[in-house]
Amino acid sequence: MRRQTRRVMVGGLPLGGGSPVLVQSMLNVPIEDIEGNVAQAKRLAAAGCEIIRVTTPHPADAAVITALKQAVSVPIVADIHFDYQAALAAVEAGADKIRLNPGNIGGDDHVAAVAEACRARHIPIRIGVNGGSLEKNLLAAYGGVTADALVESAMRHAALLEKHDFGDIVISIKASHVPTVVEAYRKLSARCDYPLHVGVTETGTYRMGLIKSGMGIGTLLLEGIGDTIRVSLTDTPENEVRAGFDILRAAGHEVPGPEIISCPTCGRTNIDVAGIAERVEERMRGCKKPVKIAVMGCVVNGPGEAKDADIGIAGGKGCAMLFIKGRQIRRLDGDFVEEFCAEIERLVSE
Ligand code: SF4
Structure with missing residues (x-):
């Protein structure tokens, strides 16, 4: 039984609200190599990838979004870390979803500008909390990267968007310790109805990455938690996508193909x-x-x-x-x- 979450649209695809769990991956070609990014995105699309993420740290990097949107029909997510102008440029270039943490982009007026731009185009924002970059005060308060610290961080970031009446939010809370990840998603799932992007991060070599992702993502899927998944592997994005579908299939989800x-x-x-x-x-x-x-x-x-x-x-x-x-x-x-x-x-x- 899937946990009930609200539904957002990523390009033409519904995410959450009981719609099929989407498999995504991230391009890993240097951002200045637009042709290389496009070629990799085409390979990912051929492998069945349903959402493609690309990092665009600076406003000028939005050029890659424009190129990707022309080349593939798969929804494109712009991964932003600190520069709210980069987020605005990505929205302008046609990104279908933005990944950023509102607490990291320089203040409330910047959050307001991004929320407004995304609202105008019906673009969701994914808050991506990562155990490796948790806020220092949370690490101190919770004594390290704990499930509660990850959840607290995510809820704080979400509140910054909610303040601007922005609710098209997707959340991920990743770490490399599988029991922590599973506990964190369970707690987060009980705290909110935002659709969840599920994954384990910094998983190590290919073999260990498969095992950790299979355990972490698989456990959560079996409990009905997860609306989109990314298998993080130190390997090609195409193999991440294949592994994603295999985990979905192993968890009893209907997956096209043999x-x-x-x-x-x-x-x-x-x-x-x-x-x-x-x-x-x-x-x-x-x-x-x-x-x-x-x-x-x-x-x-x-x-x-x-x-x-x-x-x-x-x-x-x-x-x-x-x-x-x-x-x-x-x-x-x-x-x-x-x-x-x-x-x-x-x-x-x-
Ligand atoms: S199918 Fe035959 S060969 Fe394969 S494990 Fe079973 S008994 Fe052995």
Whole structure:
């Protein structure tokens, strides 16, 4: 059961209010390289990314927003840290959402100007609290980066916008310690109905990043918390997006595209399960049909263990058995992976 949050619009996409959880990522090309940013945004759009964030620290950097808006139809978020003029320039350039912390932009008149500009164009503002940059007085009051300190910081920033009657707010409160992140989002979710951008930050290497994000984001999604997610990885943004959809799928959300399941392998394994599963995954990239595909190591247990798959193979000696919904169909010989992929493509095109 999803937690009830208010709905804001990001470009043409609803965020919150029970709408599908959106997967987002952030460009990591140097900001002055506009062509490079555009090329990466196109790759992200092709990977299915639903919201793209780009940093625009100075007003002149809004040029990248203009270029991105011309190149992709995915909503663009401008990431601002201290310069309210940069926020105004980003709004002017067509940004669909602004990420900034109102307490960091130099005073109430600056907050008023940004709130007014965003209100005029129906652009939401995400408040992004990060454990690494919590206010010193909160760190002192709460004895470090605690869930309560993160929530308090977010609510203070939100109050600065609420003062100007601005309510199209999205909030994130990230840290790298998963239990703190989970506790913080639970508390925040109980304190307000703003849509929540969920993520764990500074997660470390790719492998650890996947584990931490899967645990943190996954736990919250299972509790119905989270309206948009970003998997922060020290890796490509495209891989962040793929991981985001995989976490959503693992948490039981409907995600377009194939789901590959494969057995853990054992002494009965007859085929290269991992290699074949990766080959099939690569081949099916871009497919939007929800199809469950199984790659199983042996015919003894494979078809039975994967009977809820739409289609699968189970390994034999130099061959594979094709099965559909647990029913054995026929033996595939020779380059059976190629034949298997052709059968999947036939199934999804029906
Ligand atoms: S499907 Fe067969 S090969 Fe795979 S783990 Fe089960 S028994 Fe082993």
